[in-house]
Amino acid sequence: MNVKNLTLDSARPVTAATAVPIIRRLRGTWRRMAPQALFFAVLMAAWEIMAIQADSPLVPGSAAIAREFAGITLSGFAPAEIGITFVRMSLGFLLALAVALPIGILTAVSRFAERFFEPGIILGLTVPGLVWALLCVIWFGVSLASPVVAVALGVLPALIISVNQGVRSLAHELVEMQRVFRLPTHIVLRRIWLPVLYSFIISGCRIGFSIAWKVIVLVEIFGMSDGVGYQLNAQFSTQNVEGVIAWTLSFWAAMLLVEHGVFQPLERHANRWKKGGQA
Amino acid sequence: MSSTIRIQSIDKQFPARGGDPERMVLKAFDFRIRSGELVALVGPSGCGKSTLLNLIAGLDKPTRGAIMFDQPVDSINLSVVFQQPRLLDWLSVQENIGIVLSRHEPDPDRRRATVRTLLEQVELPEHAQAYPQFLSGGQRQRVSIARAFAVNPDVLLLDEPFSALDELTARRLRMLLQSLWLDETRRRPTGVLVTHNMLEAAFLADRVIVMGGTPVEIRAVIDVAIERPRHPDDPELFAIHRRLMEALQDG
Numbered sequence: 184m185n186v187k188n189l190t191l192d193s194a195r196p197v198t199a200a201t202a203v204p205i206i207r208r209l210r211g212t213w214r215r216m217a218p219q220a221l222f223f224a225v226l227m228a229a230w231e232i233m234a235i236q237a238d239s240p241l242v243p244g245s246a247a248i249a250r251e252f253a254g255i256t257l258s259g260f261a262p263a264e265i266g267i268t269f270v271r272m273s274l275g276f277l278l279a280l281a282v283a284l285p286i287g288i289l290t291a292v293s294r295f296a297e298r299f300f301e302p303g304i305i306l307g308l309t310v311p312g313l314v315w316a317l318l319c320v321i322w323f324g325v326s327l328a329s330p331v332v333a334v335a336l337g338v339l340p341a342l343i344i345s346v347n348q349g350v351r352s353l354a355h356e357l358v359e360m361q362r363v364f365r366l367p368t369h370i371v372l373r374r375i376w377l378p379v380l381y382s383f384i385i386s387g388c389r390i391g392f393s394i395a396w397k398v399i400v401l402v403e404i405f406g407m408s409d410g411v412g413y414q415l416n417a418q419f420s421t422q423n424v425e426g427v428i429a430w431t432l433s434f435w436a437a438m439l440l441v442e443h444g445v446f447q448p449l450e451r452h453a454n455r456w457k458k459g460g461q462a
Numbered sequence: 463m464s465s466t467i468r469i470q471s472i473d474k475q476f477p478a479r480g481g482d483p484e485r486m487v488l489k490a491f492d493f494r495i496r497s498g499e500l501v502a503l504v505g506p507s508g509c510g511k512s513t514l515l516n517l518i519a520g521l522d523k524p525t526r527g528a529i530m531f532d533q534p535v536d537s538i539n540l541s542v543v544f545q546q547p548r549l550l551d552w553l554s555v556q557e558n559i560g561i562v563l564s565r566h567e568p569d570p571d572r573r574r575a576t577v578r579t580l581l582e583q584v585e586l587p588e589h590a591q592a593y594p595q596f597l598s599g600g601q602r603q604r605v606s607i608a609r610a611f612a613v614n615p616d617v618l619l620l621d622e623p624f625s626a627l628d629e630l631t632a633r634r635l636r637m638l639l640q641s642l643w644l645d646e647t648r649r650r651p652t653g654v655l656v657t658h659n660m661l662e663a664a665f666l667a668d669r670v671i672v673m674g675g676t677p678v679e680i681r682a683v684i685d686v687a688i689e690r691p692r693h694p695d696d697p698e699l700f701a702i703h704r705r706l707m708e709a710l711q712d713g
Contacts, residue, residue: 359548458596
C-alpha cells in the first residue's frame with residue numbers, strides 16, 4: 184500500500200509538469216496562428232466567390248491555382264528560380280548596405296554631409312524602381328550587374344535613412360559617457376554604435392527587401408532569362424493567369440519564410456535586452 | 463595617484479540661444495581642490511555648479527582660463543557618476559562595468575576579476591548577467607558607481623548622483639559611496655560632488671563650497687571636520703547643515 188502510494192505520488196507531478204507547458208504552448212501557437220489562418224480562409228473564400236461570379240479563364244478558381252502552385256513547387260522548379268532571384272536580391276542588398284552604412288553615419292554626424300546627400304536621397308526615394316530597372320538593363324545588359332545594381336539603387340535611400348535614424352537615436356548622454364571614460368574607438372564602434380544600429384538596420388532591411396523584390400522582378404522581366412520575374416513574364420505572355428498567380432504565391436511563401444526564419448529571430452535578438460523585447 | 467585640481471581664472475560664457483540672452487556663468491573663477499579630498503558644490507539651481515563640473519570633466523571648454531591637474535590632462539583617469547546612470551542598455555551589468563576597463567586592463571581575466579570584486583562591493587553579484595532595464599533605479603545607480611570606481615580614478619566627479627532616487631535608497635547609496643571612498647585597497651581619488659542636498663554634502667564632503675550669484679562666486683567654504691566613517695544621523699551633520707543653509711540664505 185505504501186509502495187503504491189509512493190509510486191502514484193512521485194508519478195503525478197511529472198505528468199502534470201510536462202502536460203501543462205505543452206497545453207500552454209499549443210494554446211499560444213493557436214492564439215498566434217488563428218488570425219493568420221482566418222485571413223487565408225477569408226481571402227480564399229472571397230477569391231472563390233469572385234471566380235464563380237466571373238466564370239472566366241481570366242479569374243481561375245482556387246483549385247486551378249493550387250494545382251499550378253503544387254506543380255511548380257513540388258517539381259523543384261519554383262524553389263530553384265526563387266533561389267536565383269534571392270541571390271541577386273541579396274547581392275544588391277549587401278552592396279546597398281555597404282554604401283548606406285558610411286553615408287548614413289556621415290549624414291547623422293555632419294551637417295554638411297546631411298545637406299550634401301539630401302538631394303540624392305530624395306532623388307532615390309522618388310525615382311520608381313522601373314526607371315532603375317530600365318537604366319541598368321540598358322547599361323549592363325544581360326549580366327549579374329543589372330539586377331544587383333538596380334536593387335542596390337532602389338534600396339539605398341531607405342537603408343541610409345534607417346542608419347541615419349539609428350545613429351541619431353544614440354543619446355547625447357551616452358556620447359558624453361564614452362568621452363568621459365575615453366573609450367577606444369574600436370570599442371565605441373563595436374559595443375555602442377553597432378548594437379544601436381543593429382535594430383534600425385534590421386527594420387531597414389525589412390523595408391528594403393520589399394522594395395528589392397519590386398525592382399528585381401522588373402529587371403528580370405526586361406533583361407534576364409531566368410528568375411521569378413522572367414517566369415512571371417513567360418506566364419503573362421501565354422495569358423496563363425493561374426501561372427502568374429502561382430508564381431506570385433510561391434514568392435510570397437518564400438518571403439514569409441524569410442520574415443519568420445530570418446527577420447523575426449534577428450529582431451528578437453536585437454531587442455533581447457528590452458523589457459518585453461522577447462515577446 | 464589622485465590629483466590636485468586647480469581652477470584658474472575661468473570664464474564661461476554661453477551664447478544667446480532661443481530668445482535667451484548671452485549669459486556669463488563663471489567670471490574669473492578661481493579655486494583649488496586638494497589631492498584626495500572630496501569637495502561638495504552647493505548653491506541655487508542654475509548658478510553654475512554643473513557647468514563647473516562639465517568643465518572639469520572636459521565635456522565643455524572654458525571661454526577663458528584653464529583647469530590644471532598634477533599630470534597632463536590626457537593621463538588623468540577621470541570618472542563621473544551622473545544623475546542618471548547612463549548605462550548601455552544592451553550590455554549586461556558586468557559588461558557595462560568591464561567596457562570602461564578596456565583601456566586600462568588588457569587582460570580579460572583580470573578585468574573580469576575587477577568587475578566581480580566591484581559587483582560584490584556594490585552588493586550586486588547576482589545581477590552580473592542582468593540587463594539594466596531589469597534593475598531598479600537604485601541598482602542601476604550602484605552599477606554606475608561600480609563603473610566609476612572600476613578605472614581606479616584620479617578624479618571622481620559626482621553630478622547629483624542620488625537626486626533621482628527615493629530618500630531611503632539614496633541614504634543607502636551614500637553609505638555605499640562612503641565605504642568605497644574609505645576602501646584602503648584602492649587609491650583615494652580627488653572628488654567633486656554637485657548636490658542640492660545639504661545633508662548629503664555634509665555627510666560625504668571634506669569641504670563644502672557654497673556658491674551663488676551671477677556670474678557665480680564663492681559665498682562660503684565650510685570645512686566638515688567629522689571623522690570618517692560618518693553616520694547619516696550624526697547630530698554634527700545637522701549643525702553643518704544649519705550653517706550651510708544660513709550661508710545660502712545670506713547669499
